[in-house]
Amino acid sequence: MTVTPLPKSLQDTPQLGSWISFASPGKVQVRTGKVELGQGILVALAQIVAEELEVALERVEILPADTLLSPNEGFTAGSQSVEVSGAALRLVAAQSRQALLRVAATRTGHRPEEISCHDGLLRVEGTDIGLDFWTLAPEVDWTQVVDVRTIGRDRRDYRLAGTSTRRGDVLQRLASGGFIHDMAFEGMRHARIVRQPFRLARLASIDRTGFSRRHPTVVIFQKGDFLAFVGADEYAVHAAHDEAEVFVEWTPDPGRKCAAKAPAEMRKEVRKDHAGHRATNSAIRARYSRGYIAHGSIGPSCALAHFVDGGLTVWSHSQGVFALRDQIAACLDLRPLRVRVIHVPGAGCYGHNGADDAALDAAIVACELKGTPVRVQWSRVDELSRGPLGAAMATEIEAALGSDGSVSAWKLSVVSAPQAQRPGTGGYANLSSAEALDPGHAPRHVEDVPELAGGGASRNATAIYDFPDHEVSVSLDTRSPIRTSSLRSLGAHLNVFAIECAMDELAGIAGIDPIALRLRHLKDKRCRAVLNEVAAMSGWRPDDAGGEGRGRGVGVSRYKNKGAWLAAVAEVTVDEAVRVERLWLCVDAGFLINPQGARAQIEGGALQSASWTLLESVPVADGRVPPLNWSNYPILRFSDVPEVETRFIVNENEPPLGAGEAAQGPVAAAIGNAVSHALGVRVRDLPLTRERLMQLLVSDER
Known part of the structure; x- marks a missing residue:
């Protein structure tokens, strides 16, 4: 019999007591390495624990991720918190319940199966026996290792998991x-x-005399090319920071190079069947692209740090407190155990934004001002222009059709800036202030996310469709000095956009309805189900000619080809600009722990994808990012939010799948295909701004 391995989190931290505690009367305290980013994950994890213990949700307290006390679960990323941490906590709670019942059985002489639980109180044949979890907990051996064979409650008996719970x-x-x-x-x-x-700029000079006259209450702190203004009055420090260019000069240093070595090109033959459909002359060779994208957090990055008694404590909204701790320690020549990083929620951000950088900023100043707490707040320009950006990338597709209109050959190639440069990735700090302290911290080589973990630039580069000939290649381009890292869905955003737009182009050449062509090449029953359902939801008509500024488009994928399935239909109008009027979304994310939370994640991702698709691109010139704010880096406004209808196909017998990033690619593709349907001209480059569409239309007329 094959035994399912323990979730990775439990392999790394196997002791039961590392995860759960009944030391506080009436409370179940749970430790997880996953963090709240606005996605509602802590509520879903609390539901899982409460369900397995049969206690009220209000009794479960999920404690903040803390490098001193929490299990190390890596980064909160990849839509894996429910799949990985949720699976771990389900085993933890189930084994805790069984351990507590065994202690009760020893005390009372009853068999464990004769004892039932009601909100932490124990009963036999419906009668309280005067015992509860909290009085029994001291007699449990909490050093025991979590056993993968532990059997949890039957889902048919669930009362909390699977319900929409208010987010306290x-x-x-x-x-x-x-x-x-x-x-x-x-x-x-x-x-x-x-x-x-700009990256690796050298601090040439500071007019300290002029600065002191202008800002007498603000102190200048410099270490290498790291420069901070520090003071007791936040507004005085802010005013000095606004005028920094008056007193500070920077210069390029040709001796400093930040071009990193890229890994070898990844190539794979997904499928090779030359006996398949014979190709005709009907083929496409198309290139799809997007520029750099900012994370665009509404609240700029912030951190606090305090160095006291030889130890440094940092409060951060990082997505990976353990990796951040290790890199802060390395940069400041401290032992990792002398650094403690505690997660505190910040503005919602899905990916590696400036939170980690701000944490190192605060740590550097706090180590200088020993005994004094330090708070670092980024400006709006810092947040949009100095944090890591989502990678610019291009995806090229060559495809041919057989005599029956089916796709007979498919080749996709991706070229992308690095997609994964979180703290510690590749053995480098990957923090801007680390490079300011010492240019040697700039990475000399980069890595992509391994395929086993879903890939980075390669994420969703393999089409979900069953083509007889199917090849994929992926290359990282590290020539630009622009710092890039993980942004929600990584390469899946553009790769799915490219695949789904190419499918529409091929459908047009073959004279086949776009959904019909997709279904012809789909064996995946669950993918077929979401595609058919979204067609029914939207009233999809194969004979809809579109045009005259109105159009509809479709997109579908399975996130990372192993996560949630999502199909989208977009309805747009195009006049002075593109406006998304309606979105229909159908999702299969397996068993939903919190349906309303899943809906919020799907619809939030869809709106963010719409913003990327229509508006967002960081202008880069000569390897530099200019100062940006909301006026020159626009995002989707509330007045432009479309009507969204979302439907889940729920199978309670299927495991939960992460939903946080499933919408990014399919929604972008649906909008792109809808715009092409409306204009009669194929659009392949994002974002779909008015200027870009005008250029496309003028070029087409020629």
């Missing part, structure tokens, strides 16, 4: 804050970092 954390923050930006300590100093205007 949102209500709390509406009433009393609770974001990292709200934190303050007695005697705290505020710091603003004067960031290098």
Whole structure:
């Protein structure tokens, strides 16, 4: 019999007591290495624990990720929190319940199966026996290792998991804050970092005399090319930071190079069958692209740090507190165990934004001002222009049709800037202030996310369709000095856009309805189901000619080819600009722990994808990012939000699948295909701005 391996989280931290505690009467305290980014994951994890223990949800307290106390679960990324951490906590809670029942059985002489639970109270034949989880907990051996063979409750008996539960954390923050930006300590100093205007710039000069006359209450701190303004009055520090260019000069240093070595091109033959459909002359060779994208967090990055008694504590909204701890320690020549990083929620961000950079910023200044708490707040320009960007990339597809109109050959090649440069990736700090302290911290080689983990630039590069000849190649381009890293869905955003737009182009050549062509090449029953369902939801008509500024388009994929399935139909109008009027989304994410939370993730991802598709691109010139704010880096406004209808295909017997990134590619493709349907001209480059469409239409007329 094949035994399912323990979830990775439990392989790394196998002791039961590392995850759960009943030490606080009436409370179940749970530790997880996953963090809240606005996605509602902590509520879903609490539901899993409460379900297995049969206690009220209000009793479960998910404690913040903390490098001193929490299990190391890596980064909160890849839509894997429910799949990995949820699976781990289900085993933890189930084994805790069984251990507590065994202690009760020993005390009372009853068999464990005769004892039932009701909100932590134990009963036999419906009668309370005067025992509860909290009085029994001291007698449990919490050093025991979690056993993968532990059997949890039958899903047919679930009462919490699978229901939409109100997010108490949102209500709390509406009433009393609770974001990292709200934190303050007695005697705290505020710091603003004067960031290098381009990567590895050298700090040429500082007019300290003029600065002191203008800003007498603000202190300059410099270490290498790291420059900070520090003071007790946040507004005075902010005013000084606004005028930094008056007093500070930077210069390029040709001796500093940040071009990293890229890994070898990845090539694979997904399928090779020359006996398949014979190709005709009907073929496409098309290139699809997107530029750099900013994370665009509404609340700029923030961090606090305090160095006292030889130890450094950092509060951060990082997505990976353990990796961040290790890199802070390495940069400041501290032992990792002398550095503690505690997660505090910040503005929602899906990917590697400036949170980790701000944490190192605060740590550097705090080590200089020993005993004094330090708070670093980024500016809007810092957030949009100095944090890591989503990678620019291009995907080229060559495809041919057989005599029956089916796809007979398919070749996809991707060229992308690096997609994964989180702290510690590749053995490098991957933090801007680390490079300011010492240019030697700039990475000399980069890595992509392994295929086994879903890939980075290669994510969803393999089409979900069953083509007789199917080849994929992926290359990283590291020539640009622009710092790039993980942004929601990584390469899947453009790769799915390219695949799905190419399928529409091929359908047009073959004279086949786009959905019909997709179904012809889909054996995946669950993918077929979401595609058929979204067609029914939207009232899809194969004979809809579109045109005259109105169109519809479709897109479908399975995230990472192993996660949630999502099919989207977009309806757009095009006049002065593109406006998405309606979106229909059909999703199969397996068993939904919290349906409303899953819906929020899907629809939030769809709107973010619409913003990327229509508006977002960072202008880059000579390897530099200019100062950006909302006026020159627009995002989707509330007035432009389309009507969204979402439907889930739920199978309670299937395991939960992450939903947070499933919408990015299919929604972009649906919008792109809808715009092409509306204009009668194929659009292949993102974003679909008015200027880009005008150029395309003028070029087509010629």
